[in-house]
Amino acid sequence: MPASPVSGATWQRRLxxxxxxxxxxxxxxxxxAVLLWLVVSARQxxxxxxxxxxxxxxxxxxxxxxxxxxxRVLVAARAADLVKLAADPPVVRRSVGGDAPDTLVLDLTPAxxxxxxELADHVRVLDVQPRSIVxxxxxxxxxxxxxxxxxxxxxxxxxxxRTSADxxxxxxxxxxxxxxxxxxxxxxxHPYALTIAMNDTMPHVAELDTAGTGVQVQxxxxxxxxxxxxxxxxxxxxxxxxx
Numbered sequence: 026m027p028a029s030p031v032s033g034a035t036w037q038r039r040l041x042x043x044x045x046x047x048x049x050x051x052x053x054x055x056x057x058a059v060l061l062w063l064v065v066s067a068r069q070x071x072x073x074x075x076x077x078x079x080x081x082x083x084x085x086x087x088x089x090x091x092x093x094x095x096x097r098v099l100v101a102a103r104a105a106d107l108v109k110l111a112a113d114p115p116v117v118r119r120s121v122g123g124d125a126p127d128t129l130v131l132d133l134t135p136a137x138x139x140x141x142x143e144l145a146d147h148v149r150v151l152d153v154q155p156r157s158i159v160x161x162x163x164x165x166x167x168x169x170x171x172x173x174x175x176x177x178x179x180x181x182x183x184x185x186x187r188t189s190a191d192x193x194x195x196x197x198x199x200x201x202x203x204x205x206x207x208x209x210x211x212x213x214x215h216p217y218a219l220t221i222a223m224n225d226t227m228p229h230v231a232e233l234d235t236a237g238t239g240v241q242v243q244x245x246x247x248x249x250x251x252x253x254x255x256x257x258x259x260x261x262x263x264x265x266x267x268x
Contacts, residue, residue, distance in 0.1 A: 072101050072151070075110045077117050077138060081131070081160065084123035088204045090161045098138050099152040106147050115140045115150070121160070129160045166205040169198045173213035178231060178249050182223045191252040192221065199233065199247065203240030214242060221251050 079093040096117060100110065116139045119131060135150040172194045180191050194216075201208055216231040231249040233242050 070101060071104055071107070072099060073107050074099055074154075075107065075114060077115045077153075079117045079158065082118060082120045083162075084121060084125070086123045086165045087121060087125065087162045088165055090163055093160065094155060094158045096133065096158065097154050098135070098150050099154070100140075100148050100150050102144070102148040106144055109144060110140075110148065113141050117153075121162075125162060127162055127164075129162065130157055131160055132157045163204045163206065165202060166208040167200055167202040168208055170201045170211055170214050171198045172196075172233070172247060173215055175213075175215050177216045177234075178219045178221065180221050180223050180251055191223075193250055193252050194231070195228070195248040195250070196244075200243045201238075201240045202243070203238070207239050211238065211240065214238075216247070216249065219249065221249070223251060225251055 074097045077096050077098050079096055081089070083089060098115060100107070100115075102110070117133060117137050118139055119137055121129065121131075133153045133156055135153055138150045138153060140148045140150065174192055174194075178192045199214055201211060201214065215234050217234050219229065219231050221229060228248045228250045230246050232246055235242055235245075
């Protein structure tokens with residue numbers, strides 16, 4: 026028997042009441058359900074690729090010439106931990122001795138990947154890609170190089186005339202260390218610009234300019250003095266009488 030118009034209207038009214046009553050509570054319940062789903066999903070184990078930093082430990086005689094190929098690892102971790110690894114990536118650490126060739130092919134395994142300590146219990150490294158990288162080195166060298174003024178340190182006279190010839194450095198040479206080819210080509214080290222007043226007998230400190238050279242110097246500072254002061258000091262030194 027067909028339903029009466031009255032009963033149909035009643036059902037429609039009830040459905041409308043169910044859908045429209047207590048909308049605030051229903052919205053809150055839906056929000057809580059979504060938040061719970063996000064929390065549970067973040068704690069569920071999953072797999073994903075993250076990039077790693079390659080940081081080889083080199084012998085003191087080696088210089089890494091170029092950057093390494095980008096390396097990624099496949100890890101099994103919670104979704105929340107994958108986000109943390111993106112901000113603080115794992116590190117590949119390998120020791121390279123001084124007898125390594127100029128070009129070294131380094132095989133990588135999951136054991137070479139070091140995960141941040143706070144995530145080590147929750148992250149498992151499954152694979153490394155690529156499984157080998159190429160490192161190119163140059164041997165370091167060290168030798169003594171003279172300090173050449175080259176007009177950097179000048180002596181200002183009372184008349185305003187400047188000269189760069191009347192200065193003396195102590196020491197006169199420094200030890201430079203760096204890539205072998207660079208050290209071999211380096212002929213001198215220059216000081217930064219400095220002005221000394223004539224008749225100033227006090228020694229001054231001059232910083233050595235290594236910008237763009239790719240080497241380290243030892244010491245990084247030297248004493249510089251007006252040559253007239255050193256000559257005067259030598260003249261004032263008493264000479265022991267001959268027996």
